[in-house]
Amino acid sequence: MDGQHVRKQLLHVDIHIDKNEPRKGILNLLSRLRPHWKSQDIQMKTFTEGITNQLIGCYMGSLQESGCVLVRLYGRMTELYVNRDREVEMFQVFHAHGCGPEIYCSFENGICYEFVQGTVLDDELLRQPSIYRLIAAEMGRIHSILPKCGPPVEPLLWTKMSHFLTLVQSDIDNSPAEQQCTKSSETLQDIPSFETLSAEMESLKRHLSHINSPTVLCHNDLLTKNIIYNHKEGVVKFIDYEYADYNYQAFDIGNHFNEFAGVTDVNYSLYPSRELQRDWLTAYLESYKHGTGREVTVTEAEVTQLYIQVCKFSLASNFFWGLWAILQSRYSSIDFDFQRYAMARLNYYFEKKEEYFGLTISQLTCSTFEGKL
Template identity: 50%
Template sequence: MAGPERIELFIDENSVESGALKAMQTVRPSWKPDEIKFKVFTDGITNKLVGCYLEENKKDMVLVRVYGNKTELLVDRVAEIENMQILHVNGCAPELYGVFTNGLCYGYVHGVVLDTQLIRDPKVSRLNGREMARMHHIQPANGKIPEPSLFVKMSKYFTLIPDSFTDAEKNQRYQKEVPSTTQLQQELESLKGALLPLNSPVVFCHNDLLCKNIVYTEAEDKVTFIDYEYASYNFQAYDIANHFDEFAGVDEVDYSLYPDREFQLAWLRSYLQYFHADRPQPVTDREVEILYIQVNKFALASHFFWGLWALIQARFSAIDFDFLDYGILRFNEYLKRKDEFLGLQLPE
């Protein structure tokens, strides 16, 4: 597998366009600098993103993504590059053209990013299940399934969450509205005790399937998952649970949008039909019910994971987003749903 171009370049996140122009000299050397147009994307809350293209061929757009401040603490950048290449070879991701000191250049996927309405559209949600099943079938190069990343990453995140904030108002909210580190560690241990015995299969997961990381290309009747910063081998039920949690949106989070049992059962049945497409026997009601219970229990782990993540971002990120508020939301939803989801019983 030929690797992407290595570019000796550091792009200042406050002057992304001039840096992107330099990157194009390597990945699109035939493009004349004065003819290159830019499209700035503002959807991400982790990185800065700009698209480079020529007016006469907008289809060939190159995205330049500049990593957010200290995001290497949260994201394994070497693994991300490997994942993008594996996914591209498997037809699940655009091509990675180049890697520079603090970011990447890669292909643009044409279509519309999902919103809280489109994500639950019956046709689009079926495509999401199909694409997820396809990604979950990707095998490791050496044939050996690695350890699931969920609890390893959360242990690492615990070492990075702040003790306090210098901003007095922020610090007061933090001390008052976020459970103490001791309480969070106790919660995590009990969560681990509840989730590991479920024996959810370990598969290649995206781990961050929120609305804006899914592009729907109607003309081709397909969806493409983008942004693979958190992709890794992980629990199957976690990837699906995280996707369901994200039905609530990010900018104005509304957890009443979490899909109900009827929606989930239909989605899970469709997903399992794709996941077991090469199996002669049909998917059973029992299999759907087991996955439903696994997924709703793992939904708690998703809230917990992104709660920790948000506290770290609140400490380090330069992006204009209230990460502390987002973290509080995730932990509140975890505590609100905990008894209900952990109380679900697997069928005999």
């Protein structure tokens, strides 16, 4: 099944929910989605892990019972850099292929969708071989979903990154009075100049565009809290598709590896070892090859080649989210030090740029690759 057969008109409810006092608006919404629910018996739980939007679970009885509805209130000004129509489309594509929850409706400042049963991953679970192999296999499965018939799809990366950079330039051009609203103890001078950022993006594009990484359906934001583990069924599911779209295969993987470093306190010493990466990539390639109808045998050379591509595209991931965090420091009302996060991402980008740009197949033959594990 390809993407063109799964889209349907989504219910839109013409209400706006007050993020400061959401219960009244949510009850109004639920009267349409769950008319058999009695308002006095509806329970709500606010999830606090996210740093972009507000997420509230609504349920009768227990949160883990079927029928729970998640209500997501979009973060302030996120419409500047998130394509909400595309997000809905991606929700429907992922769900149609058994890879994600059902989306129930949209409303003026958010969406409602199915609660995915299971446990949000933590950093320890992320490193367990039995878990990370499930994640690798699920990503391989998603990456093998074919696009709709038509012209070849283009990777999202450069268009989105250029858009972010344009918004950053606009942000820099704002008045100093406006710039005082950043929620950070660091000064704006810590952020590289627009000219530096622009030059780096062009450098990335020149280098990475020559790498033969396939364009596939990607999640593009696979941090720990976007992975749900269902221990009972032995499966993982990915949630939240704000950035899901067709993109470079190696970007999605490199982006996930970067997320091993965490969000609140970014620590790149937690970046996965080469040994873990190699095992992860083997499980991924087995799944991806199976999903695309190829022989599932995975060679050392294939793992090495993908490892190099992932290292290089992990640079683009750090740069991408560095730009994103600069924008969030301007617009978000969520209590999070976005500027500190931006600097952690960008500093690691500059730290690893020369090393990763220089990686070649000849450097990492099977024997030397194994010798460095």
